[in-house]
Amino acid sequence: MTMAPPASLTxxxxxxxxxxxxxxxxxxxxxVITADAGRGPVMLTATSVSSVSAEPALLMFxxxxxxxxxxxxxxxxxxxxxxxxxxxxxxxQLGATSGINRFxxxxxxxxxxxxxxxxxxxxxxxxxRVLTSMDAGGSAIVLVEAIEASPGESADEQVPLVYHNRxxxxxxxxxxxx
Amino acid sequence: MTMAPPASLTxxxxxxxxxxxxxxxxxxxxxVITADAGRGPVMLTATSVSSVSAEPALLMFxxxxxxxxxxxxxxxxxxxxxxxxxxxxxxxQLGATSGINRFxxxxxxxxxxxxxxxxxxxxxxxxxRVLTSMDAGGSAIVLVEAIEASPGESADEQVPLVYHNRxxxxxxxxxxxx
Numbered sequence: 390m391t392m393a394p395p396a397s398l399t400x401x402x403x404x405x406x407x408x409x410x411x412x413x414x415x416x417x418x419x420x421v422i423t424a425d426a427g428r429g430p431v432m433l434t435a436t437s438v439s440s441v442s443a444e445p446a447l448l449m450f451x452x453x454x455x456x457x458x459x460x461x462x463x464x465x466x467x468x469x470x471x472x473x474x475x476x477x478x479x480x481x482q483l484g485a486t487s488g489i490n491r492f493x494x495x496x497x498x499x500x501x502x503x504x505x506x507x508x509x510x511x512x513x514x515x516x517x518r519v520l521t522s523m524d525a526g527g528s529a530i531v532l533v534e535a536i537e538a539s540p541g542e543s544a545d546e547q548v549p550l551v552y553h554n555r556x557x558x559x560x561x562x563x564x565x566x567x
Numbered sequence: 568m569t570m571a572p573p574a575s576l577t578x579x580x581x582x583x584x585x586x587x588x589x590x591x592x593x594x595x596x597x598x599v600i601t602a603d604a605g606r607g608p609v610m611l612t613a614t615s616v617s618s619v620s621a622e623p624a625l626l627m628f629x630x631x632x633x634x635x636x637x638x639x640x641x642x643x644x645x646x647x648x649x650x651x652x653x654x655x656x657x658x659x660q661l662g663a664t665s666g667i668n669r670f671x672x673x674x675x676x677x678x679x680x681x682x683x684x685x686x687x688x689x690x691x692x693x694x695x696r697v698l699t700s701m702d703a704g705g706s707a708i709v710l711v712e713a714i715e716a717s718p719g720e721s722a723d724e725q726v727p728l729v730y731h732n733r734x735x736x737x738x739x740x741x742x743x744x745x
Contacts, residue, residue, distance in 0.1 A: 403624055403693075403713050403714060403715050403716050405621045405622050405624060407716045407717075407718040408618070408621055408624040408693065408713050408716055408718075409618075409621050410691075410718040410719070411650055411691040411692075411693055411716050411717075411718040411719060412618040412626075412650070414650070414690070414691065414719060414725045414727060415596040415598075415616070415618075415650045415691075415727070416594070416595075416596040416727040416728075416729050416738060417594075417595065417596055417617070418593040418594040418595055420593075436617070437617040437618075437619075437627075438593070439595070439614070439615040439617065439628075439629060440586070440587075440590040440593075440615075440629075441615075441629045441703050441704070441706050441708065442629075442631070442632070442703060442704045442705065442706040443583045443586055443587050444583050444704075445704040446581055446583060446586040447703050447704050447706070448590075449615075449627070449629060449703070449708055450617075451617060451618075451619045451620075451627060453620070454620070472589055472590070472592070472593045475744060478744065478745055482745075512592070513588075513589040513592065513593075514589075515581075515586065515589055521701070523699070523701065523710075525619050525620060525625050525627070525710055526619070526620045526622075526623040526625050527620065528619050528620040528625070530619065530627055530708065530710065532701075532703055532708065535581050535586050536581060537581050538581050538585045538586055538589050539585075539589075540585040540586075540588040540589040541588070541589060541592060547592045547732070549592060549593070549594040549731050550594075551594050551729055551738065551742070553727050553738055554725070556743055556745065557743070557744050557745040558738045558742040558743050558744060559742055559744050560594060560729065560731050560736045560742065561742075563741045563742065564729070564736040564737055564738065564739075564741065564742045565734055565735070565736050566653060566656065566735050566736060566737050567656055567660075567734065567735040
């Protein structure tokens, strides 16, 4: 190990392009989030959903300042987070397309007993209460306490969907290395 | 769309097992986080790292209440977040193994001009300042402002590493579906 002398930040400071490039190649699972703050449902595709704690059951995700659905999700009391398999690529693409009515195909969605709009075709879904919505440079980090869930099929039937470098991938025996 | 009558929460309420099962099948990119709060470096493997915003350059991750490295990372002023490729599976496994000295192999790590310990073999790394560490049921959500980054090799040389259902996968032409 060698201790180098301190470098000036001018040499090493970060460009937004470098930051974006680093994360473009960071793969992620794919989720669709639905919410309704009283003025009709919204839906978006998110690659930032992550479990925080199992007991208590908490999850988090971030929302871009540029997404039209962000204000509604931040104001909503409850959300439904759908974790997608490769068979639901069309749903992922629907939630990632701007300027359309994402609820136009009424065969895709339904309503839970709680009143929350959801997509029953998702591999798994979790309905939860928005505990906190923290501002982060115009974007938001949302912390959700899970209330109920449909955990999905057994492991053998899962074909997970992964987003990476603007493309969609599925996992399987072909991709496993350890 | 059919409105069903409200169900009792007894029927639909969430078990920790169902919550864990839903996320076990949610794939994730793999990162290694290093930090030093003044008493020597710590290192752990995280599957919760996600970009929050490019301008300002912000990222987030969560830390388990059960990880021995969590208190150090929460107290640290700066962290280095390493985004791993499939070639760094051994590094991911090192950071996920408890009860060992993760810095025993001094050929694996070095020190940045800032003094932060890092693993130069990672596909990409981002050094940042801890802005907030929010408690979440004993776990923590950490928000980091990126200061400098090594964004890694070009897209053609990337073989991303994915964690899914307690196994490790790599992406490539074989896994791409769209």
